[in-house]
Amino acid sequence: MTDLSSALPLDRRRMFQLAAVLGGSMALGERALAAPGGPSASAAPSLKVAPGTIRLNGNEYWEGPVEDGTDAARSAVARSNYYDPAGERDALIETVATMERVGADHVVPWAGSGSPLARSVVGFCSPQRGLVTADPTFEVAWMVAGYVGAPVAKVPLRASDQAHDVRAMLAANPQAGLYYICNPNNPTGSLTPMEDIVWLANAMPKDAVLLLDEAYLHFSHAASGMDLVRNGSNVIILRTFSKIFGMAGMRMGLSIARPELQARLMQYDGVIQTLQLPVPALACASASLRRMEQITARREQNTQTREKTAAFLAQRGLTVLPSAANMLMVDWGKPAAPIKAGFEAKGIAIGRSWPIWPTRSRITIGSPAEMERFCNTVERVVSQA
Ligand SMILES: Cc1ncc(COP(=O)(O)O)c(C=O)c1O
Structure with missing residues (x-):
């Protein structure tokens, strides 16, 4: 049997602090982590976007359950x-x-x-x-x-x-x-x-x-x-x-x-x-x-939409990392934050960048129609940023 006894138990005060943080982060999802100083109930960014905004920012799936x-x-x-x-x-x-x-x-x-x-x-x-x-x-x-x-x-x-x-x-x-x-x-x-x-x-x-x-x-x-x-x-x-x-x-x-x-x-x-x-x-x-065949169909459709989007971006000279999931990391070759703001002004919420890669943004793959709108908006946003 493997010995797991070396990890320290937490004291009670720390457990309460952590419970407060976990409550905040789990309820808010990962976007809360982008808040300066980490998540807190009062400083929490809202997950709400303006009505009609396309959500390519949270790695959610674009349809509900089967x-x-x-x-x-x-x-x-x-x-x-x-x-x-x-x-x-x-x-x-x-x-x-x-x-x-x-x-x-x-x-x-x-x-x-x-x-x-x-x-x-x-x-x-x-x-x-x-x-x-x-x-x-x-x-x-x-x-x-x-x-x-x-x-x-x-x-x-x-x-x-x-x-x-x-x-x-x-x-x-x-x-x-x-x-x-x-x-x-x-x-x-x-x-x-x-x-x-x-x-x-x-x-x-x-x-x-x-x-x-x-x-x-x-x-x-x-x-x-x-x-x-x-x-x-x-x-x-x-x-x-x-x-x-x-x-x-x-x-x-x-x-x-x-x-x-x-x-x-x-x-x-x-x-x-x-x-x-x-x-x-x-x-x-x-x-x-019990309906895994429908989940498999989602995978195939996501792959098609992702690859089409990646090909479009690559044709425009943008570096896109190969992905096997519902996201693409796009390198704009310039700071990602103004690009994110530019998309948002056009009704498209894209993902954030990571400190190690400040010129790249994560784009969640949405529906084929949403990704078409994203592609049609890219050139305008990138040239203006
Ligand atoms: C890699 C990874 N793990 C875990 C989670 C947590 O997701 P949830 O608590 O909704 O299952 C996320 C959410 O975005 C994620 O990206």
């Missing part, structure tokens, strides 16, 4: 006076366990995957055991590491293919508590080869954990790292229904790992957070998983 999911959610609303009268939580766990060929005790549902992501940092990092991530990547883990006083090593993506540079990640902190890999990565949509992920899982310290965030996996043809969970490795896999399943506003995500690892995510109110979940979201998630 029809069976919506129907299941609708009928669950009528039973929502009870906590979980039909056992929707157990049903989702069983469905996922069967699909992923893991034990039901390995599957924990949450109201989104952001919460288990943050809890992984709390559970496995400390001032002595740091966090290692790529740069750029999804930054929630950085923020939580700051709150637990854990050192953060940010390792640039490999220049040749924007994969996680796993050897450099291990070298950056050979004694880290948590190594975070987002595959496909946010904001690049780039893939990390499975052999590299397996290498890191085997090469990291025996009491460290690899957190593999597969929020965007179903947009790609990449394999999941689930074999690492099946073979008992110290790996936690995160999945979310917020992306290709079209359920960002319903809040449903999963952590999949050995029960001993899951137990470390349960500190403070964790058990409550996983036991009492919105029943319409649970029902919607289960019903959606």
Whole structure:
């Protein structure tokens, strides 16, 4: 049995501080992280955009849940006076366990995957055991590491293919508590080869954990790292229904790992957070998983729209990184902030840039019609910025 006893328990005061931060960040989504000083209830940026604005800024999917999911959610609303009268939580766990060929005790549902992501940092990092991530990547883990006083090593993506540079990640902190890999990565949509992920899982310290965030996996043809969970490795896999399943506003995500690892995510109110979940979201998630052919169709359409958009941008001399997800990182060759403002003035909300890449913006792939409008607007915005 792997020894996980070295991660420090948090004192009570810190737990309360962190709970406040997590509440803010999870409710607000990743855009809150762009706020100076991090998220807070009063300084929180609104997720609202002007009516009619095209939303290419939040990596959401442009359509709601598949029809069976919506129907299941609708009928669950009528039973929502009870906590979980039909056992929707157990049903989702069983469905996922069967699909992923893991034990039901390995599957924990949450109201989104952001919460288990943050809890992984709390559970496995400390001032002595740091966090290692790529740069750029999804930054929630950085923020939580700051709150637990854990050192953060940010390792640039490999220049040749924007994969996680796993050897450099291990070298950056050979004694880290948590190594975070987002595959496909946010904001690049780039893939990390499975052999590299397996290498890191085997090469990291025996009491460290690899957190593999597969929020965007179903947009790609990449394999999941689930074999690492099946073979008992110290790996936690995160999945979310917020992306290709079209359920960002319903809040449903999963952590999949050995029960001993899951137990470390349960500190403070964790058990409550996983036991009492919105029943319409649970029902919607289960019903959606039974219609995977429709999710596959979404993937194919997203790929077509993404590649068409990328080709258009490349023809105009803009550098676009190859992506396997619902986002494109575009290099404008000049500061990204005025370009973002220029698009917004024309009714298109695009994504932000990352400090390491100040001339690039992340563009979420919307519907074919939305991307056509985006393409038709590019030249005007870039020339005026
Ligand atoms: C890589 C990644 N992980 C996790 C999340 C959290 O999403 P949610 O809490 O909606 O599941 C996001 C959201 O954008 C993300 O991009």
